[in-house]
Amino acid sequence: MRRLAPILFLLCSSVAAQAQVRSVEVRTPRPFGYFLGDLVRAQVDIVVEPGFALQSASLPHPGAMAYWLDLRDIAVSDASVGDGRRVRLDLTYQNFYAALDARALEIPGFTVTFVSESDRGATTAKAQVPAWSFNISPLREVQPPARAEPQSYMRPDGRVAALDPQPLVLGGAGFAAMALVAFAGLAWDRTWWPFAGRGGRAFALCLRRLRTLFERPDPDAAYGEGLLALHRALDETDGRRVLADDLPTFLARHPAYRTEERGLAAFLDASRHTFFGSGPAAGTRLLAPSDLVSLTRRLAAIERAS
C-alpha cells in the first residue's frame, strides 16, 4: 500500500491537471470488416466541467488526414449530463487504403480545446482524443489462379433492375399537352396567331393595327386610318355603328368602358373634326396619335378583363 501511494498521487495530480475534462470516450460501431472506400464512423463523447465550451477552431478540419484517410464530416452536439456538459463529436472518415491482407490501421488521435470565460480571464482545458484502430480486409485474393484471358479476371457487371420509363414519358407528355393547352388559351385570350382573326377582341386587334400604322411615313393618313380602325372596333363591340352622339347609349350597354368615357368622347370629337370638320390637324389637337394608341391600349385591357 505504501508503494502504491506515489502512483495514486501521480494519477491524482494528473487528474487534478485534467480536472476540467472529466472523461473522453471513443465509440465505434465495429473495429473490423472495413474495405476500400468504406466510411468509418466514430463517436467521441467528452464530458467537461460546466462553464467550459468547445473551441470549434481546435476541431480537426474535414479533408485529407493521411494519404489513405479522409475526414469527410464532423458534427458537434452539446448536452448536459448530471452536473457536467457532454460534447459529442460525430466523425465520419473514409478509408482509401487498398489492403492486400487483413490488417489493423490506426486513426490518429487529436486534441480539442475547451475554454471557460470568466471576469478574471479565460481558462483553457485540453482534451486528448486517443487514436483508435480498426481492421481492414482486402477486396481480392493476393494470387489469383492463372487464367488465359485477362478479361476473365474481371467480374461480370452487376445486374441492375431496368427502370420503367413509361410513367415518366406519359407524365412528360401529359404536362407538355397541358402546357400546350394553356399556351393556346393564352394565345386565344391575347388574340395571338392563330386566333388573330377571332371576334370579341376588337380593341386588341385595333391596337395591333395602330402599332403598324404609326410606323408609316405619312402621319395624317395614318392618323385617319387609326381613327377608322378604332371606329370599326367600337362598331364591332357594339354590333352597330357608333356615332359621336351614341356614346351615352354605348356606355349604358357596355358599362365596363365607363372609366374611359372622357377618352372615348375625345376620340369621337377628334374623329368628327378629322373627317367632317377642318381635317386631321384639328383632330390631332384634340387627340394626339400617341393618346389614340394609349386609349386603345386601355380599351383593350378593359375588353380582356370584362
Next chain:
Amino acid sequence: MNDIRSGDAMLTDWREAAGRFERTVRGAVLGQDRAIRLLTIALFARGHVLLEGDVGVGKTTLLRAVARALGGAYERIEGTVDMMPSDLVYHIYLADDGRPRVEPGPVLRQSEDLSIFFFNEINRARPQVHSLLLRLMAERSLTAFNREYRFPNLQVFADRNRVEREETFELPAAARDRFMMEIGLDAPRDAEARRALVFDPRFHDTDALIAGIDSGVLDHAAMAGIGAAIQHGIQASPAIEAYVVGLWEALVRPDEAGIRLPGIDMSALIQGGASPRGVAFLVRAARVRAWLEGRDWLVPEDIRAIFPEVMAHRVFLEPIYEMRRSTIVPELCRAVFDTVPAP
C-alpha cells in the same frame, strides 16, 4: 363644336330666332318637341311637310301654331271627296246681280305673298287635286287666268290621318316625293304633358291657343334668303358625301349592303324610290339641322336625325310587303344606319 364663322353673324342671329320660334310653338303644343324640331328644319330647308297621325293628336293645331308663329299670308283648305282642282285655284259663285263670277281661289287669293298653304286631310281629296299640287309644290308656280303665278315663299303643309281608309285616296308617289318630310305624330307619352293637355283649359280652346302665339317670331319674307344662306354656309366634307351615298345605296339595295331582316327576302323588298330629289332634300334638311346645332359642317348625326322622316316615305316596297310597311321601313332605316360605316 366649331362656331359658325364670325362673318356669318346673320346666321347666328337667325339661329337664335329659330330657337325662339321653337320655344314659342312648344309653349302651345305640348310633348311634340321632335315634331316641332323637324318642322323648324323643314321651314329653314324650304321643304313641304306632310303630318300623319291618329285622330285628335294635334296635327292641325301644330300646323296652325307653326303657321301663326311664322307669320305671313296663310291659306287653309279641307280635303273632301268632291273637291276638284279648280276649287283650289278659282272661286266661282253667283254674284248679287245673278251673274256668275270667277275670282281667285284659296291658292291665288293671297297672290304671291302666300307663305303657308295648309291642306287639311289631304287624303280625302281626289288624285286630280293631288296632281295640281305637283307643280305647285315642285316649282312653286301655277297657271291661272292665262298667266303664271309664282309663290316664292310658299310652303305646303298637309296632314292626313292614319286610321281612316274609307273615302280616302292614297297620295300618288309623285306627290309624296315632293314632300320633304312625312312626320308621324303620336300623342305625347309624357305623363305631365298628358295631364296638362286633358285638364288645362288653355288647351281646350284651340283658336284662343293659336291666337295667343306671338306671330312675329320669324320674318317669313326673309326665310327663302336665309334658307339659301344656310345651304351655302354649311360645309359637307368628302367623308360625309361618301356616307350619304353609302346610305342611299344601302337603302335602295339592302341585300347588296348585307342587310338582313328576319322573314324578309331582301333582294325582293324594294321596288324603287329613294329619288335623287329625296336625297337632295335629305342633305338640305341635314344642313339646317347642323346649323341649328351650331355647327358649320355636317356630321352623320345630322343625317340620322332627319333620315326616317325624309327618306322613309320615298321608299316603295314590293306589294307583298307594302301592307307591313309601318314595321318594315323603320327597321330598314335602323339597319341601314347600323350597317353603313361612319366615317
